[in-house]
Amino acid sequence: MLHYVQIHKLPGHEDVRIPEKMSSSASGYDLYAAVEEEIVLQPGERKLIPTGFALAMPEGLEAQIRPRSGLAMKHGITCLNTPGTIDADYRGEVKVLLINLGQEPFAIVRNERIAQMVFQEVPQIQFEQVEALSETVRGAGGFGHTGK
Template sequence: MAPVILRFRHVGNRGPALDVPKYETPGAAGMDLRADEAVTLAPGERRLVPTGLAVEIPPGFEGQVRPRSGLALRHGVGMVNAPGTIDSDYRGEVGVLLVNHGQAPVAFARGDRIAQLVIAPVVRAEIALADALSDSGRGGGGFGSTGHQ
């Protein structure tokens, strides 16, 4: 399989350019995204935190911006729209929509790791309008309809 090439560009003017994301271990699925400005989130507050980077993702792939488990465990910080999607044709600055679910303010310094970026293939569906859908064992059952656990 040919490697997927990501091209990053520095777009923030908030200080010296931060390092581009990289995989920290050979088995890492994601690469860390860093805050390009200092931010303090009050309990219950959400904020779009800039990364200072734009990325070019090849067609047929997407960038999935995911929360960091350590921030969730230690501080109750997550993402409002997890995972966030970066489409292959988006060229603007990548931002991370953080939320503080914890009981205390959480401060991030410029350069702190705030999220992960995972690159994944995208399958585009052909859309068809139908008069009926095929039967399934589940049918129209929704939330909680497949069990009681």
């Protein structure tokens, strides 16, 4: 199913690339840094990085902001609050909360790919309060209950 998502480049960021897939089968759209000047993330440091655009999605969609695997593997750069959620009613600039979990400082420059955005459908849920839940083999086991 095709969903139409409006994108608005914010003033002063006309040169920043809009999200794009790197292959026809990719699920994520790469996001680009709209920093005014180079930002250096020191090891352990986190910063909110602008992308220079805002979205308008139809109700029933969300955009999830996720790390880029190459940045994570090569440099220890990842996103906090992963996946970050952009709700359909949000109209502000999309920003990416990056952290440097690596050993070396990492420089972010304008138009560098910093994260990816994946769209998901959001189901409508109606909670039904009950006195007890059905039994399963697992039960309430969680957080490592099956071993290592």
